[in-house]
Each structure stands twice: as structure tokens, then as C-alpha cells.
Amino acid sequence: MSETKAVIGITMGDGAGVGPEIILKSLQNQEIYDLCHPLVIGDAKILNRAKAYVNSSLNVEAVTEDQLGSLNYEHGTVYCLDLNLLSEDLPLGQVSAEAGHAAFEYLAKAIDLAKKQQIDAICTAPLNKEALHKGGHKYPGHTEILADLTGTSEFSMMLSAPNLKVIHVTTHVGLIDAVKMINPERVYRVIQLAHETLTKSGIAQPRIAVCGINPHAGENGLFGYGEEEEKVVPAVQRAQDEGINVVGPLPADTLFFRTVRGDFDIVVAMYHDQGHGPVKVLGLDAGVNITVGLPIIRTSVDHGTAFDIAGKGIVEEKSMMEAIRQAVELAPKKQ
Template sequence: MSKKPIVGITMGDGAGVGPEIIIKSLQHQHLYEQAHPIVIGDASRLVKANDILGNKVKIVRLKDTDAFDATEYGTVHCLDLHLLPEDLPFGKVSAEAGNAAFHYLKKAIELANQQKISAICTAPLNKEALHKGGHQYPGHTEILAELTGTADFSMMLSSPKLKVIHVTTHVGLLDAINMIEPERVLRVIKLAHDTLSKSGVAAPKIGVCGINPHAGENGLFGYGEEEEKIIPAIERAQGDGINVEGPLPADTLFFRAQRGDFDIVVAMYHDQGHGPIKVLGLESGVNITVGLPIIRTSVDHGTAFDIAGKGIADEGSMLEALRQAIELAPK
């Protein structure tokens, strides 16, 4: 493997903004100074996106992995799986695009397991299209977990001022509350601690959200969920020497964390954690799946069908996701 990491970029849903933000991101020369980026997708779709953007780069089709460590600035190299119809419209849910997005990711996981790429960076997929394409997963995270045989995993969102890890993600709120239990909360606290420790943070400070307003306020709100589901996990983690505090009211915890009081926040459900990160800026948020045997980062936004194919999508989140994939990848 090259001294520079090889980062596999999955194209995501070809009807969304993925092809455009990939082309825009790979116009930044510094990426090629730090890594060999390879797109896993449909080269013809990248050509269309490149045309929309004014033919900014040269698209190079790859049929195998031999040239993965020979990328150069000014070109976008694509391992071409050739799964999409030529007339696929932008901005519409498509079973073909959903199926293709699954197979791009599956191929990337195979390459990572074979150590032919060092990390995976994913462009967004559309869950409705994924399901229409015959793949009944809530999202990227669950596909990655199943195809790598990973039982303990979690979604971590990262921005320059705030990191958030989730106990539950793509389930309804009532289901999420039912799923929260001490063992699950403890596993996520440990994943947060281990992930930050490996990245060089000494004794990471972890803040844990409550479920109810004001973290239940000693039984005033809710039915004792904090006492039953969260506090036992925190006490066990503290007993293991982990620097963790909670359950804390979510409405003030995120402010305290971005101020620097905590290195990471443990959120109980999807919107509790996603909202604060996205308020800080979609262009800087990155989705990282922790607990996997391979490195995977992703943009923290969706397929944006309303602007797909118009050439106006912002590549900031993709650039940040690529930066973190390069940083985390084995050298």
C-alpha cells in the first residue's frame, strides 16, 4: 500500500448531490498531497456532474485496483461499477439509484477488508431509494455494521466545536426510549472514551444527556427513565475510571460542550444529537461510525434532491469528512 492512505469515496445516491460534491471536493489540491482519493461509483454519473460544473476535471475510469495509488491532481479516478441507467434523472427517488448506492458501499467494504483502501468516505444515500432497491436498512451505519460483523457500534457526529455520539439513531422516538437500557448506554460511553483516547485525548470528559426535559428533574418529568436506564451505566463507567458526568439536561449540556466543558456528548436519540451539530453548520459536520474494524466517515447531510443536478451544492462537509478519513486512516 502507498505511503499515502488510499481513501475510497462511495458515490451514494446518484440522483442526489453526491456526484457534484465529490467533483467539487476533488478540485482541492491539498487532498492529493495527503492521500490517494478513489471514487467507487458510476463514472458516467461523475461525467454528468462534471459537465454541470463546467468540466472542471478529467474523469478516469478504473476497472481494477492496480492504479489506486497512482492518482494525481486534476483527475477524478473512479472504480466504475456501471450500475445506473444513462437517463437517470436528478432529484427523484429511484430504486436503481438506491440499489447502486448499496453496492458502492458493499464494494468499498470489501476493498477495505482486503486492505486495498485505507478508509471509506461516504456521500449521502436516500433511505427511501435504498428500500425501493431491495435493501431494508435504516442507513449507512447499519449496512457497515452488518457487512463487517460488528455488534458494538455507534454514530458519532463531529464538528470543530462539538462531538456527539448516539445511543440510538434511526428509529422512532418511542422505539428509541424502549431501546435505551443500561448496558447499551454503557457500551456507548465506552466507545466514546476509547475513540477519543485512541485519537490522543487524555482522560476525555464525557457528558451524558438525559431523556426527559431537565433530565427528569428528580422524577418531576417522565417515569423515572433516567434512574432506570442511564444512571446505572454512568455509575459503572465511573467505577471503571471513565471521566463521565450525567444525566444532564440536554438544553444546557450542548452549550457547555461546545464551550469546552466536555470533549463529547452522549445523546440518547437521533434528533437530540443531530440538532445541535447541524445548528453549528452543515458544512462542517462529519458522521463517523465508531466501533468498526475499518475507518468510515461521511458527510452530515442528505441527498438534497431539491438542488441536485444544479451545481450549487456545498462541498464543505465532504471536504471535512475526507480530512478526517485521511487523519484517521492507517498510514
């Protein structure tokens, strides 16, 4: 029996940013249509406006939810589930409540479609957190919206770049709050999520390395106040007792180099910048953001709305294309 292509819901993100451009640039590639059925969830008028920025000849066709079961998804036509939330003259490169609210609604619609199995995975273009808040949605970002609207309490952000995967114990909180939030149960659960995610992807016994919190992972109490012994070591030992191939806490200043070298399959980072920094050094256009622990698959570009270059047509689409590829790879397989 042949495998049916996955329908990937691609949310447009903030319409004042580069989301429409990276979507159009990605969907100009036949490869994407060979892999999946891409459905943009956003505003058709904004996609049409962006065609001029990227010199695209694609046909943007606005569709309704009732039509989703009858689309043929041929290269050359971009189907947009048109929520019609933005004005045609939305200013580019500016924070606006209008665009922030719309970005939330695109994601909420995608989550609803995934729950109803009308799409198989979600791939998100970037939103702007300030605009999101101005639009009345007080979330730190995509990940927290997804968790809230799916009723998920245990989740984590995983970043994937060439030769490096990183999963986070904490993400969008201040550093002092992050250290307070780290505890053995949360560290253990993130180790579990890393193990489960990589096992499902085909790695039989993934090699997991856990960062310390302090410089040199505390160096036996020389740095910090015993955070590693209190918050990290019990989680690592518990996971090891269950047969998970995990080591740590290890000094973060050398661990990422060792992982890129091939010593480990994934790093458990303690806080946002500890994990994001090394991934972004490898290239802003190469990273993909994956939310693990959700009942639905969600991937994303690992860059922001890039307001400074919106409308110039110079943004790279590599991260969006890789995010679509990984959404297809992780999506439930249909016959």
C-alpha cells in the same frame, strides 16, 4: 521511513442527488491529493455528467479493481472504480430503485476493498433511504449496512462539528422505540466507545457528558417515569468506577451549549434528534458523520442527497472535504 498516503474509498452515494457534485468539487482541491489517494467508487458516466453542473475540468478515468495497485493519483485526474450500474439518463432529483440499489453496491464494494486492505478508509456521499428500500435493501441507512456487512454488533454514530462531538445511544428508530431500546448496558458501551475513540485520537482523558432522556434529565422524578435512574445512572456509575471521566445524566437543553463552550469533549445523546439537532444548528456544511466501533474507518458528510438542488452546481463541498480529512486522520498509518 516516510509515511505512505492513505487510499480513501469515496462512495458516490445516490447518483440522482448531489453526491457526484460534492465529490468533484472536493477533488478539484490540491489539498485532498496532498493528504491522501482518493478513489471514487461509483459510476464514471454519472461523474462525467456532473462535470458540467460544477464547471469542472477534471479528467474522470474509469478503472477496474485489477488496476488499483498501479494508480498514481495525481491532481487533475479522478479515478473511479466503475461499477457501471446506472443509466446515463438517470433522472436527477428523483427517488429511484436503480439509484438506491447502486448506492448499496458502491458501499458493499468499498467494504470489500477495506477488508482486503486495498483501501484504508471509507468516506461516503449521501444515499436516499427511500431509494435504498425501493432498490431492495431494507436498511435504515449507511451505518446499519456497514455494521451488517462487517459483522459488527456494537457500534454508534458520532457526529463531529466545530467545537462539538456527539455520539448516539440510538439513531434511526422512532422516539418511543428509542426510549424502549435505551438500557444501562447500551449506554455504558456507548460511553466506552466515546472514550476509546477520543483516546485514540490523542485526547488522554476525554471529558464525556451524558444527556438525560427527559426534560431537565428527569429532575429527580418530576418528569418521566424514572428512566434516568433506571437506564442511565447505572451506566455512568459503572464507567466512572472504571476510571472514565464521565458525568451525567445532564439536561440536554444546556449541555450542548456547555460543550461548545469547552466544558466537555463529547456528548452522549440518547436519540437521533437530541444529538443531530444541535450539530446541524452549527451548520449543515460543517458536520461529519463517523461510525465508531467498526473494524474499518468510515466517515461521511452530515447532509442528505439534496434532491431539490441536484444538478444546479450550488451544493457546498465543505462537509465532504472535512469527511475526507477525518478519514485520513483516523485511517491506520502505513510506512
